[in-house]
Amino acid sequence: MAGFFSQIWTVIVMNILSLPRRAWMSLAAVFAVAVVVAVLLAFLAMAKGFERTLAGTGSDNVAIVTRVGSQSELNSVLGRDTVNTMMTAPGIALDDNGDPIQSSELFVIVDGVKRSSQTQANIPMRGLFLDGFDLRENLTIIEGRPFESGRNEIVVGKGVQNQFEGFDVGAEIRFGKTSWEVVGVFSTGGSAFESELWADAPTVQSQFQRGSSFQTMRLKLANPGDVTPIKAFIDNDPTLNLDVQTEADYFASQGQALNGIAIFGWAISIVMGLGALAGALNTMYTSVAARAQETATLRAIGFSNTSAFAGTLAESMVLSIIGGIIGALAAWLFFDGFSASTLGATFTQVVFTFELTPELFANGILLALVIGFIGGFFPAWRSARVPVVTAFQGVE
Amino acid sequence: MSDDILFDLKGVSKKFTKGKDTITVFDGLDMSIARGDFLAIMGPSGSGKTTLLNMLGGVDQPTGGEIWFDGSRIDSLSENQLAAWRANNIGFIFQFYNLMPMLNAERNVELPLLLTKLSRSQRKKNIAAALELVSLSDRARHMPAEMSGGQQQRVAIARALVSDPKLMLCDEPTGDLDRETADEILTMLQLLNREYDKTIVMVTHDPEAAKYAKRTLHLDKGVFVEKDLAA
Numbered sequence: 001m002a003g004f005f006s007q008i009w010t011v012i013v014m015n016i017l018s019l020p021r022r023a024w025m026s027l028a029a030v031f032a033v034a035v036v037v038a039v040l041l042a043f044l045a046m047a048k049g050f051e052r053t054l055a056g057t058g059s060d061n062v063a064i065v066t067r068v069g070s071q072s073e074l075n076s077v078l079g080r081d082t083v084n085t086m087m088t089a090p091g092i093a094l095d096d097n098g099d100p101i102q103s104s105e106l107f108v109i110v111d112g113v114k115r116s117s118q119t120q121a122n123i124p125m126r127g128l129f130l131d132g133f134d135l136r137e138n139l140t141i142i143e144g145r146p147f148e149s150g151r152n153e154i155v156v157g158k159g160v161q162n163q164f165e166g167f168d169v170g171a172e173i174r175f176g177k178t179s180w181e182v183v184g185v186f187s188t189g190g191s192a193f194e195s196e197l198w199a200d201a202p203t204v205q206s207q208f209q210r211g212s213s214f215q216t217m218r219l220k221l222a223n224p225g226d227v228t229p230i231k232a233f234i235d236n237d238p239t240l241n242l243d244v245q246t247e248a249d250y251f252a253s254q255g256q257a258l259n260g261i262a263i264f265g266w267a268i269s270i271v272m273g274l275g276a277l278a279g280a281l282n283t284m285y286t287s288v289a290a291r292a293q294e295t296a297t298l299r300a301i302g303f304s305n306t307s308a309f310a311g312t313l314a315e316s317m318v319l320s321i322i323g324g325i326i327g328a329l330a331a332w333l334f335f336d337g338f339s340a341s342t343l344g345a346t347f348t349q350v351v352f353t354f355e356l357t358p359e360l361f362a363n364g365i366l367l368a369l370v371i372g373f374i375g376g377f378f379p380a381w382r383s384a385r386v387p388v389v390t391a392f393q394g395v396e
Numbered sequence: 397m398s399d400d401i402l403f404d405l406k407g408v409s410k411k412f413t414k415g416k417d418t419i420t421v422f423d424g425l426d427m428s429i430a431r432g433d434f435l436a437i438m439g440p441s442g443s444g445k446t447t448l449l450n451m452l453g454g455v456d457q458p459t460g461g462e463i464w465f466d467g468s469r470i471d472s473l474s475e476n477q478l479a480a481w482r483a484n485n486i487g488f489i490f491q492f493y494n495l496m497p498m499l500n501a502e503r504n505v506e507l508p509l510l511l512t513k514l515s516r517s518q519r520k521k522n523i524a525a526a527l528e529l530v531s532l533s534d535r536a537r538h539m540p541a542e543m544s545g546g547q548q549q550r551v552a553i554a555r556a557l558v559s560d561p562k563l564m565l566c567d568e569p570t571g572d573l574d575r576e577t578a579d580e581i582l583t584m585l586q587l588l589n590r591e592y593d594k595t596i597v598m599v600t601h602d603p604e605a606a607k608y609a610k611r612t613l614h615l616d617k618g619v620f621v622e623k624d625l626a627a
Binding site: 304 | 446449450453455456475476479480481482483484486488490491494496497498499507508510511555567
């Protein structure tokens with residue numbers, strides 16, 4: 001048995017040592033796998049970053065109320081009467097004065113110029129009351145101060161400031177005919193709120209001709225995660241055509257629409273992977289042909305056909321693993337931590353960071369191994385069947 | 397079978413099918429090779445000498461008849477059994493040396509020993525002895541590309557004999573060498589036969605090479621004629 005393994009090991013080592021003789025072809029195979037893995041990981045890192053951003057946005061302690069059938073905050077409308085009625089709903093946490101802890105908010109879309117492309121893109125601008133700050137977890141004002149009621153002042157999310165031009169504290173911004181002063185920058189620990197501009201709700205209502213209407217209410221739950229009493233309250237009042245869900249559920253459902261990124265990433269990687277597989281097969285068949293006499297000589301000496309099979313398969317796997325590691329490192333170098341923004345479900349920009357986790361890294365290596373295994377298996381099979389008489393047929 | 401007989405071929409036939417045609421190379425070939433023999437097989441192209449060498453080496457199987465080696469029948473062994481049999485009994489010497497270009501001389505010589513249970517230190521001793529026998533101790537770490545054709549063939553001879561096989565099969569061992577180097581190699585084979593009692597079967601086109609053998613078989617269309625060159 002020791003002889004069995006030593007001959008397999010010898011053939012593997014010989015095949016690896018012979019790679020420089022097929023350097024360009026081997027490099028082409030490595031490159032093809034590297035590109036496939038890099039592309040896959042770029043997509044997965046994007047999806048992961050998106051998922052992480054949206055997953056980190058919602059809270060189980062907060063319920064979000066929207067009009068029935070609204071797919072997002074943008075489509076919802078809540079009248080002043082509705083808002084007042086909802087403040088009397090059970091299941092809402094109360095402050096020291098016995099008032100419900102809530103935030104009535106509206107949501108408009110403004111334009112900004114992206115630093116990366118110098119093109120205009122939508123930014124969500126949220127009108128809210130200062131009480132609404134307390135309903136965001138991990139909120140910190142990292143520069144400047146919060147806006148003051150009744151003034152055209154905005155605080156900008158950290159993501160907006162990074163991705164868009166002109167949002168430095170003290171800057172004057174024009175949205176249509178209105179002018180706003182940037183008075184602060186906030187962070188919410190990387191959640192989607194950082195992609196927003198915040199301003200005083202009545203001022204936004206006034207400046208954007210929204211009357212007294214809002215679009216959503218955020219209610220602090222008396223029992224975290226439990227929206228049942230509020231739901232029952234809505235169901236019992238025929239004038240309330242509202243949906244209520246926890247903020248975590250709301251953002252999770254918003255994020256589902258973006259799962260397509262990961263699926264698209266896998267799809268395009270599999271298609272590209274087939275190309276890389278063809279390259280790997282070609283490289284390995286060429287390798288088997290180039291080594292036919294060596295293989296036959298070893299067989300003549302007494303090496304088993306299993307060793308020829310294992311050696312070829314190992315060569316293919318090694319090339320693919322090298323390609324996979326290079327691709328993964330390239331993805332990590334170029335994409336990990338890369339901050340980007342894209343259209344969210346509300347047709348506004350969501351700023352997120354590409355995130356290359358060890359799990360994604362493993363996915364890339366796994367894909368490389370699959371390409372290496374399939375790309376090596378059939379040539380290895382042929383290698384094992386090289387007639388021993390080839391050893392007597394002279395050099396190529 | 398006599399104890400002196402190493403190889404015994406009984407009524408061996410070998411046929412190839414090419415399209416609808418059947419080509420008969422051997423039809424009822426009988427042949428014996430004694431231990432300690434140094435046999436040269438000559439003949440024109442297509443006479444069957446390479447096919448015969450392949451069958452003796454367990455590389456090719458006969459269509460009919462029996463091949464006995466050292467009292468055991470080998471023509472019915474499986475491919476992997478034949479590989480193991482070759483590892484234990486046969487040393488091959490090829491016309492173009494067939495060294496592994498990525499391995500140095502001692503690693504090439506070590507290859508057959510990797511199929512044995514010898515320890516690393518024992519393998520090293522055997523390699524050193526084999527290289528010394530072919531006067532290449534000082535070239536142990538050289539790569540094949542750094543050696544002349546004659547030196548490469550001597551490495552190949554060291555590789556063929558390092559596991560102490562009962563039979564050495566040589567396929568045109570001097571076909572790629574100049575006369576002087578060829579004579580060196582043939583003298584070495586003669587030495588191995590005379591001093592170390594190695595049984596050698598050599599296929600060659602070269603009558604000068606055949607003179608180093610104890611006897612020569614001339615093959616023509618699958619039939620051979622024995623001539624005693626020593627006479």
